[in-house]
Amino acid sequence: MTLLEQLQQPLAKALPVSSLQGSYRLAARDFVVEETLGFEPEGQGEHLYLWIEKTGTNTVFVAQELARKAGLHPAAVSYSGLKDRHAVTRQWFCLHLPGKADPGSEQLQGDGWQVLRSARHPRKLKRGTHRSNHFTLRLELDAYNTSTADWLQERWQSICTQGVPNYFGPQRFGLQGNNLQRGLEWLLADPPQKPPRRQDKSLWLSAVRSALFNRWLSQCIEQGQWLNPLPGSCFNLQGTRSYFAGESESQQQAQQQTLQQRLQQGDLHPAGPLAGRGKLQSCGEAALAEAAFQENWKPLWQALEAQGLQLEYRPLRMLPTETQLQWQAPWLTLDFTLPSGCFATSLLRELLEARDAMQVDYAKVSGISAPES
Incomplete structure (x- = not known):
């Protein structure tokens, strides 16, 4: 299996796979996004x-x-x-x-x-300045019955209460995953290739780094550590870009109950590493797990370090706010707000098997693929 194929393996879901299928972005007006500066x-x-x-x-x-x-x-x-x-x-x-x-x-x-x-x-608008994005999405379901409305409401409530995995969505990887593929080819070329244009370089590096994060998050879900993080894990404070390192197992026992309460309340989110230069901020068991992941992807991690990227941490969970669901068969309309940097498509994949009507080839979009029709 090639490196690209490894990065494009299907990503784990937090909720049981839905039997409902549907299409979104049938028209531009069915996918509305409004930015909130704050x-x-x-x-x-x-x-x-x-x-x-x-x-x-x-x-x-x-x-x-x-x-x-x-x-x-x-x-x-x-x-x-x-x-x-x-x-x-x-x-x-x-x-x-x-x-x-x-x-x-x-x-x-x-x-x-x-x-x-x-x-x-008086100040320039910089990348990542805005606080959140509000989405209004309209989907057409393929099939439904008399129980569909109740099932949707129950699943939607679970999503709004528990949150969903904070995967980078397929948009991050370019049309048919081309940014990821080109980024890998350039980063690992032997002999080294001429650097791409500045804009292409930024997109390619972001795609590769995001694919690595998605693999870490998927691993956490598969091992039952998404919302039950290992001792010593890092945490993100809801609504901020701040994070703090957890404590080792011996130190954490007294605080474990408090941490779990804050996780359940949505005040904290477990955080995972974005590849780059710098020392892992976790400790104890979490540091060992992150180091093992880093070693497993060593050539790619080192290639990103060589490009000057700095180690950061990203929340493993996103919690939607200002949520609303409306069902009028066959149309499902969703309203919700997500923090900046989060992808609505990553929320949709936990609700149902959603197809992007504008995406030609799902199989090449870094593990987030549509169901077979």
């Missing part, structure tokens, strides 16, 4: 924030078009998060305009996107 632009400063709605186009393209239309260098345009192409999305962009007037509203419009609002702010 703060309001102050109304003054050298940065112009633009609240933009786009349909059927990707974030990078809109950023390039904004730079072109405003006569700016591409580096003068920024955004917080990449949003789905095959969707209706609303998100913030930022133009750096020191000493310049705001471009006219007619100037900043394009096919498939429009500026809904603008405001000045």
Whole structure:
């Protein structure tokens, strides 16, 4: 089995496999994403924030078009998060305009996107700044019966209470998983290949690192350690990017009950490593398990280190908030909010066997595949 095939093995699920099947993203309006910054632009400063709605186009393209239309260098345009192409999305962009007037509203419009609002702010909009994303998804189920409504409500309640594995979704790996494949080919090439373009390099490194994290998370689920972490594991504080290292088994006994209560309440989430330079932050049994995983994937881990990536920790669980489920056969509509960096598609896979109508070949998307039809 090749390295690519190992990384693309099916990922474990936290809940029993659902017998329901359905399709999402049948049209762009069936997949709506709205970004929440967590703060309001102050109304003054050298940065112009633009609240933009786009349909059927990707974030990078809109950023390039904004730079072109405003006569700016591409580096003068920024955004917080990449949003789905095959969707209706609303998100913030930022133009750096020191000493310049705001471009006219007619100037900043394009096919498939429009500026809904603008405001000045003293600071640049950086990647990962936004707090969360709200999703409204509409799915068509293949088959259903009189018990479908009750089953959906029960499964949805489990998801909202327990949370779901915080896998990176198929979007992270590119169309048909191409970013993952190209990243592996470039990182492990012998002799070394010429570095790709900066944008491609970033996408490829992110895909490879994300695939490794998914394998760690899947292993934790298979070994029953997803929500029952080993002594010495790291934990993430809900609603923040902060994490702390747990204590070894001898130290943790007195705090075990408190930790479990906080996990059940959703105040804490177990956290797992994102490959990069630096010392593993866990201790005790958890450190041994992480070190064994690191050793198992040593060539790939070292290749990512050589590219300058730093070790980080990511929550193993995501908890949806502001949740709502509506069922009107054959249509299922879901509303929920997820922290930035979390994927709605990873939530869907715990609810039912969901097919992305816009994805041509599921078998090459890093373990998150659709059922056979």
